[in-house]
Amino acid sequence: MAKIRPFKGTIYNKDVISDLKDVTTPPYDVITPAEQDNFYKKSEHNVIRLILGKKTDQDSSSDNRYTRSATFLNDWLTSNALIDEKDEAIYVYKQDYTLDDGTVMTRTGFIALTRLEDFSSGKILPHEKTLSGPRADRLRLMESCHSNFSQIFSLYSDKELTVDNIMENAVSGNAPDMDVTDDAGITHRIFKVTDPEAIKSVVANMDDKRLFIADGHHRYETALNFRNLNRKNGDMPEDSPYNFVMMYFANMDSEGLVVFPTHRVLFNLQDYQVDFLKSEICKFFTVTGFPFSENNESEVLERFTKELEKAGETAHAFGMYIKGDTTFHLLVADCPEKFESILSGDMSESLKGLDVTVLHSVLIDHLLGVGTAAQEKQQNLKYVKSSEKAIDLVKNDDFQVAFLLNPTKVEQVKAVASAGEKMPQKSTFFYPKLLTGLVINRLNTI
Numbered sequence: 001m002a003k004i005r006p007f008k009g010t011i012y013n014k015d016v017i018s019d020l021k022d023v024t025t026p027p028y029d030v031i032t033p034a035e036q037d038n039f040y041k042k043s044e045h046n047v048i049r050l051i052l053g054k055k056t057d058q059d060s061s062s063d064n065r066y067t068r069s070a071t072f073l074n075d076w077l078t079s080n081a082l083i084d085e086k087d088e089a090i091y092v093y094k095q096d097y098t099l100d101d102g103t104v105m106t107r108t109g110f111i112a113l114t115r116l117e118d119f120s121s122g123k124i125l126p127h128e129k130t131l132s133g134p135r136a137d138r139l140r141l142m143e144s145c146h147s148n149f150s151q152i153f154s155l156y157s158d159k160e161l162t163v164d165n166i167m168e169n170a171v172s173g174n175a176p177d178m179d180v181t182d183d184a185g186i187t188h189r190i191f192k193v194t195d196p197e198a199i200k201s202v203v204a205n206m207d208d209k210r211l212f213i214a215d216g217h218h219r220y221e222t223a224l225n226f227r228n229l230n231r232k233n234g235d236m237p238e239d240s241p242y243n244f245v246m247m248y249f250a251n252m253d254s255e256g257l258v259v260f261p262t263h264r265v266l267f268n269l270q271d272y273q274v275d276f277l278k279s280e281i282c283k284f285f286t287v288t289g290f291p292f293s294e295n296n297e298s299e300v301l302e303r304f305t306k307e308l309e310k311a312g313e314t315a316h317a318f319g320m321y322i323k324g325d326t327t328f329h330l331l332v333a334d335c336p337e338k339f340e341s342i343l344s345g346d347m348s349e350s351l352k353g354l355d356v357t358v359l360h361s362v363l364i365d366h367l368l369g370v371g372t373a374a375q376e377k378q379q380n381l382k383y384v385k386s387s388e389k390a391i392d393l394v395k396n397d398d399f400q401v402a403f404l405l406n407p408t409k410v411e412q413v414k415a416v417a418s419a420g421e422k423m424p425q426k427s428t429f430f431y432p433k434l435l436t437g438l439v440i441n442r443l444n445t446i
Contacts (some may be wrong), residue, residue: 007087010440020180024437047437096187107256125417138222148246148441152216156209170198247442261405285331312406319404338397350384351417
């Protein structure tokens with residue numbers, strides 16, 4: 001199913017760029033305006049200028065963030081800040097990181113090209129919905145630069161760890177070709193694999209694998225749209241670069257793959273009444289309060305979080321914090337049949353079984369009146385990675401209520417995608433994020 005191939009990447013020239021930390025960034029869609037400014041200041045060659053250029057009041061159809069990205073790319077190639085690799089390779093990518101409890105983890109995957117497949121083929125499957133705005137934005141960038149600057153993050157299943165073992169054997173004892181520690185303390189190591197036999201073995205063993213997009217849905221759909229636009233220009237050979245996209249592949253059955261939750265905070269709610277919300281929630285959930293004071297809040301939050309995790313092992317469970325309250329509320333759906341009629345009858349059991357589905361359908365839509373369209377536009381909804389940050393926003397900002405979640409399981413991602421359905425936005429947060437700028441795929445170099 002997964003038709004992959006090695007490629008000649010475009011990389012930063014070590015003779016020009018002494019520290020990759022100065023020029024690499026997280027994926028474009030998690031970068032705040034303040035972080036964008038910081039990346040601009042780090043280096044004149046920072047990849048931020050390619051993936052998320054600044055707008056100006058003087059922007060026009062001929063001079064804008066997209067055309068400037070193309071100019072930067074061409075200038076850096078001309079000055080040898082960026083150079084094209086001489087040999088085709090797959091790039092083994094190791095990330096070393098530490099969990100909050102001190103556990104040290106390593107996630108290993110690899111970067112290669114994969115043939116673009118329409119979702120209808122069932123060979124490459126999404127699990128989240130996309131929005132038209134980001135798709136249009138990424139398409140304009142591809143039209144200007146004809147490049148994949150970031151890897152799409154995909155998952156495959158390989159319980160025997162065959163591909164993992166091939167990669168380990170190929171790089172064992174080798175020093176990394178790239179080694180950088182980012183601002184979050186995560187170490188990123190790239191090992192180039194150019195041995196034809198090792199590449200051939202990886203390609204062969206990936207041939208029967210179905211791929212699940214973990215992160216980068218907008219970029220994958222953009223690559224499909226860009227391929228289709230180029231098809232209109234005439235016959236496209238099977239090996240055309242526009243038929244392929246750069247992708248990172250991780251085995252969902254190997255150690256090192258971690259999924260975190262993304263919490264929700266709500267604001268500008270219409271006809272919002274706290275007492276009504278609390279009474280209505282009790283119709284669907286068993287509610288347990290965790291009262292706290294200024295002196296023991298962190299201790300109570302830690303205990304509350306552990307109880308949320310424990311409850312989530314057997315039931316839909318959510319944490320809730322309401323503005324002005326001195327209690328964390330644990331909501332547990334002991335009887336899901338109570339809200340069965342609220343969930344769409346068209347949903348598969350896999351989709352109905354997700355915490356995020358229940359949260360968005362029952363709590364956010366049915367009880368708080370924020371419908372699907374408003375949710376997708378984030379009119380009343382903000383996504384937050386940290387539970388402490390979510391609570392702080394409700395306490396000290398213009399947010400009214402926070403809902404805390406347990407993480408979606410990898411097997412749930414696989415089940416929903418296999419059923420041909422898509423989860424609500426931000427249902428998963430695969431950690432750690434991939435660095436952008438380590439390897440670039442320029443479509444005119446294949």
